[in-house]
Amino acid sequence: MMKDEKLKNGKLQFITHYTERYSYLDAAHMALEGGCRWVQLRMKDTSMEDIEPVALEMQSLCRQYGATFIIDDHVELAGKLHADGVHLGKKDMPIADARRILGKEYIIGGTANTLEDVLQHYEAGADYIGCGPFRYTTTKKNLSPILGLEGYTAIIRRMQEADIHLPVVAIGGITIADIPAVMQAGVSGIALSGTVLHADNPTKEMRRIISLMENGE
Numbered sequence: 001m002m003k004d005e006k007l008k009n010g011k012l013q014f015i016t017h018y019t020e021r022y023s024y025l026d027a028a029h030m031a032l033e034g035g036c037r038w039v040q041l042r043m044k045d046t047s048m049e050d051i052e053p054v055a056l057e058m059q060s061l062c063r064q065y066g067a068t069f070i071i072d073d074h075v076e077l078a079g080k081l082h083a084d085g086v087h088l089g090k091k092d093m094p095i096a097d098a099r100r101i102l103g104k105e106y107i108i109g110g111t112a113n114t115l116e117d118v119l120q121h122y123e124a125g126a127d128y129i130g131c132g133p134f135r136y137t138t139t140k141k142n143l144s145p146i147l148g149l150e151g152y153t154a155i156i157r158r159m160q161e162a163d164i165h166l167p168v169v170a171i172g173g174i175t176i177a178d179i180p181a182v183m184q185a186g187v188s189g190i191a192l193s194g195t196v197l198h199a200d201n202p203t204k205e206m207r208r209i210i211s212l213m214e215n216g217e
C-alpha cells in the first residue's frame with residue numbers, strides 16, 4: 001500500500017492501552033475484526049525490548065487486515081520494523097528530526113492542543129494531527145486542557161483561514177454518542193481507546209462505531 005492509501009484508513013483510529021482483560025494483541029485483533037483499519041500501538045512505561053515482539057506481531061496482524069500500523073513514541077522502532085508510521089507528542093522526538101530519520105514514505109502524526117501546535121507540526125512535515133483531549137480521560141496522564149466541541153470548531157476554523165490542509169483526528173474520552181457532534185465540528189477522524197476496550201464486546205462495539213461513521217446509524 002502507498003502512503004496516500006494508508007492515510008485514508010485514518011478516519012477511525014484504535015489506540016491500544018493496557019487492560020487486565022485483554023492483551024495488546026487481542027485488543028488490536030478485536031478492533032480489526034470489528035472493521036477498524038488503523039491501529040496505533042501505544043504501550044506506555046514499557047521498554048523497547050518488550051514492545052518490539054508485540055509490535056512485530058501486531059504489524060503482521062494489521063497487514064493481514066490491510067490496516068495501517070502506527071507505533072506511538074518510538075521512531076527508532078518504527079524504522080527498524082518498517083511500520084507504517086509513528087505518532088509523536090510534545091515529549092517525544094521533534095517531528096522534523098523524525099522525518100529526517102524515517103523519510104517521506106512514513107506517516108508521522110503529531111499531538112496538538114492548540115492552533116500553534118498544529119502550525120508547528122504542519123511546518124515540520126506532519127501527515128496528520130491527533131488533537132485533544134476532547135474530554136477528561138484516564139487513558140492518558142498529564143492531560144492538556146480539555147478542548148470540547150468549541151475547541152475543535154475554533155482550531156478547524158483558524159486552520160481554514162490560514163489555508164492549512166491537514167487531517168485532524170479528535171482524541172480523548174470520546175464515546176460513540178459523541179461521534180456525530182465531534183465529526184460535525186469539522187475534524188477528519190476520531191481516535192478511540194477506552195470506549196472500545198471497556199465495551200462488553202469490543203468487536204461489536206467497533207462494528208457499531210464504523211456503521212455510525214459510514215452510514216450515520
Ligand SMILES: Cc1ncc(COP(=O)(O)OP(=O)(O)O)c(N)n1
Pocket residue numbers: 013015040042044072073087088089090091092109110111112129130131140169171191
Ligand atoms: C492520534 C493520537 N493523538 C494523540 C496522541 C497522544 O500522543 P502524546 O501526546 O505523545 O502522548 P502519549 O500517547 O505518548 O502518551 C496519540 N498517541 N495518538
Ligand SMILES: Cc1ncsc1CCOP(=O)(O)O
Pocket residue numbers: 015132133136137138139140171172173174191192193194195
Ligand atoms: C493518547 C491520548 N492522547 C490524548 S487523550 C489520549 C487517550 C485516548 O484514549 P481514550 O479514548 O480512552 O480516552
Ligand SMILES: [Mg+2]
Pocket residue numbers: 072073087088089090091092
Ligand atoms: Mg508520545
